[in-house]
Amino acid sequence: MCGIAGYVGNKEALSILINGLSKLEYRGYDSAGISIICDGNIKTVKKKGRISVLEEFVKNDKINGHIGIGHTRWATHGEPSDKNSHPHTNTDGSISIVHNGIIENYIKLRDDLISKGYKFLSDTDTEVVVHLLDYYYKKDKNIKDAVFSTLNQIEGTYALGIICKDYPDTLIAARKGSPLIIGVGENENFIASDVPAILNYTKKIYLLDDGEVALINKDLILIYDKNKNEVKKDIFEVTWDMESAEKGGFEHFMLKEIFDQPKAIKDTLLGRLKNDYINLDEIKIDKQILENINRVYIVACGTAYHAGLMGKKFIESLCGIPVITDVASEFRYNNPIIDNKTLLIVLSQSGETADTLAAVRLAKEKGARILGVVNTVGSSIAREADDLLYTLAGLEIAVASTKAYTSQVVSMYLLANLFALELGKISKNDFENVKLTLEKLPGYIEDILKESDKIEKLSKEYINIKNVFYIGRGLDYFICKEGSLKLKEVSYLYSEAYPAGELKHGPIALLQEDSLVIGIATCENTMEKLVSNLQECKARGSKILSITTENNNIIKKVADNIIYIPYAGEFITPILANIPLQLFAYYMAINLGRDVDKPRNLAKSVTVE
Numbered sequence: 321m322c323g324i325a326g327y328v329g330n331k332e333a334l335s336i337l338i339n340g341l342s343k344l345e346y347r348g349y350d351s352a353g354i355s356i357i358c359d360g361n362i363k364t365v366k367k368k369g370r371i372s373v374l375e376e377f378v379k380n381d382k383i384n385g386h387i388g389i390g391h392t393r394w395a396t397h398g399e400p401s402d403k404n405s406h407p408h409t410n411t412d413g414s415i416s417i418v419h420n421g422i423i424e425n426y427i428k429l430r431d432d433l434i435s436k437g438y439k440f441l442s443d444t445d446t447e448v449v450v451h452l453l454d455y456y457y458k459k460d461k462n463i464k465d466a467v468f469s470t471l472n473q474i475e476g477t478y479a480l481g482i483i484c485k486d487y488p489d490t491l492i493a494a495r496k497g498s499p500l501i502i503g504v505g506e507n508e509n510f511i512a513s514d515v516p517a518i519l520n521y522t523k524k525i526y527l528l529d530d531g532e533v534a535l536i537n538k539d540l541i542l543i544y545d546k547n548k549n550e551v552k553k554d555i556f557e558v559t560w561d562m563e564s565a566e567k568g569g570f571e572h573f574m575l576k577e578i579f580d581q582p583k584a585i586k587d588t589l590l591g592r593l594k595n596d597y598i599n600l601d602e603i604k605i606d607k608q609i610l611e612n613i614n615r616v617y618i619v620a621c622g623t624a625y626h627a628g629l630m631g632k633k634f635i636e637s638l639c640g641i642p643v644i645t646d647v648a649s650e651f652r653y654n655n656p657i658i659d660n661k662t663l664l665i666v667l668s669q670s671g672e673t674a675d676t677l678a679a680v681r682l683a684k685e686k687g688a689r690i691l692g693v694v695n696t697v698g699s700s701i702a703r704e705a706d707d708l709l710y711t712l713a714g715l716e717i718a719v720a721s722t723k724a725y726t727s728q729v730v731s732m733y734l735l736a737n738l739f740a741l742e743l744g745k746i747s748k749n750d751f752e753n754v755k756l757t758l759e760k761l762p763g764y765i766e767d768i769l770k771e772s773d774k775i776e777k778l779s780k781e782y783i784n785i786k787n788v789f790y791i792g793r794g795l796d797y798f799i800c801k802e803g804s805l806k807l808k809e810v811s812y813l814y815s816e817a818y819p820a821g822e823l824k825h826g827p828i829a830l831l832q833e834d835s836l837v838i839g840i841a842t843c844e845n846t847m848e849k850l851v852s853n854l855q856e857c858k859a860r861g862s863k864i865l866s867i868t869t870e871n872n873n874i875i876k877k878v879a880d881n882i883i884y885i886p887y888a889g890e891f892i893t894p895i896l897a898n899i900p901l902q903l904f905a906y907y908m909a910i911n912l913g914r915d916v917d918k919p920r921n922l923a924k925s926v927t928v929e
């Protein structure tokens with residue numbers, strides 16, 4: 321994900337910017353760049369690739385200057401390339417900016433600016449900001465006013481670092497929805513998107529709030545609220561060391577990413593839920609195309625396959641279109657029936673999984689239309705798909721996928737609703753409810769995460785358990801499959817997921833006193849049946865843990881322990897049930913002393929078949 325570093329002071333800015341950016345490398349990025357005011361002019365160097373590529377380029381250039389901004393980019397709009405890298409400058413090179421976040425209304429702003437004669441050099445949403453700033457600066461003749469005028473026009477999220485040739489001592493910062501901090505030094509100050517970038521220089525920081533703009537000189541920091549009133553802030557003292565700061569204070573990336581989920585969902589939904597339609601501009605499948613499709617496959621691997629199973633149910637229920645799901649490694653060798661009326665939906669966090677990519681190529685060769693649901697921008701699957709839905713979960717580092725999965729499921733729900741709207745299968749009223757529920761989803765997840773201490777405590781009760789069975793019905797069964805995979809991956813405990821009614825057809829023979837049965841109980845129409853299935857397990861001496869919605873009294877009859885989640889409707893409640901399962905898997909692994917971020921035998925991206 322993108323990173324920002326900025327400096328103003330007496331030292332050479334270049335090495336401080338490079339050092340700051342390199343401390344943000346763990347977040348992942350595809351290009352890097354810097355702008356420095358050097359001999360009265362802004363000098364910008366930006367390169368696709370690692371920071372070392374950038375360093376190589378600037379090594380022999382004499383870029384001496386005491387004020388500058390730097391950026392590592394993780395592509396969202398436009399492929400990774402030199403021209404799309406930040407900083408972006410206005411046409412005469414007198415203003416330079418770096419940006420994290422997404423400008424939602426950039427297409428409209430870009431069209432307006434083009435009509436005013438502005439020329440765009442990149443495919444990014446960011447470039448509109450620098451041209452807009454140029455426009456207002458020429459009008460307002462004052463950089464502070466121009467920044468505020470610009471921000472008033474922007475919809476979306478941003479953390480911005482700005483330098484202007486006419487203000488050679490002033491670094492400008494602005495924030496809304498994307499983190500940005502100001503590091504306070506002696507005769508020098510910094511900006512950064514995250515603490516590690518400045519920890520080598522200072523532990524004193526100001527945390528910018530949404531809507532605030534800061535004008536920063538080497539010995540003066542002025543912060544303004546959105547109404548241009550000066551605000552006084554308390555300095556925050558950082559107490560973390562470098563390693564924990566990179567994980568945002570969490571002990572492991574897996575836990576950090578579990579806690580990232582409210583933001584990942586917000587980002588996935590950002591700008592997509594409109595009043596009476598869903599804005600997925602890289603999907604060009606309309607009613608006519610949908611009516612012409614004779615077969616829909618959903619194909620993926622591992623966790624992404626589990627998200628695909630949820631997608632099947634969403635599309636079948638909302639659109640009435642039958643869907644076949646398959647794991648990618650099987651799909652290719654099952655002689656799938658594919659022609660030019662087939663739609664193949666593939667899900668992948670990395671966008672590079674070899675089996676999934678091979679399925680894409682096979683289906684494409686036979687004429688199918690490919691819709692990719694992908695997290696990594698510019699990845700192979702993203703490039704080869706005809707239609708694209710980015711999950712926008714941000715960088716996922718832990719091998720065990722958590723926030724990417726939740727974003728994939730939410731994306732499949734968006735897709736199913738998009739198709740249903742196109743086909744006229746759901747009314748505007750239905751869609752209004754979908755929207756309201758999705759908008760509440762990040763808040764519901766936050767509420768569940770607040771209970772993480774309880775789940776940690778609970779997990780300790782099961783330290784001697786030898787095997788874990790996850791059972792559920794309907795969508796809950798698919799959540800069981802993901803919960804079981806997560807536990808296996810990180811704790812190495814033996815675990816299986818079964819449709820609850822299937823247990824007595826064989827697997828029940830395995831149940832003993834050292835077995836734990838986790839019953840996911842959100843599907844109302846099969847609740848009583850699930851409770852009976854749990855009774856059957858209890859009768860064999862197994863421990864019973866259930867995840868269910870508040871006010872479910874019937875489950876109390878059978879469960880030894882219950883984790884409650886909010887009720888958010890038939891399709892969204894199961895997504896919530898997955899969050900405690902992720903935490904449970906994590907804490908079980910910790911209890912057993914496992915290396916959760918790097919589980920044995922597993923790789924983050926499986927690029928071999």
Ligand code: M6R
Pocket residue numbers: 621622623624625667668669670671672673676719720721722809922924925926
């Ligand atoms: O990058 P992908 O989403 O294509 O990866 C697919 C699987 O390899 C992945 O989901 C794997 O199962 C994870 N380790 C699950 O946590």
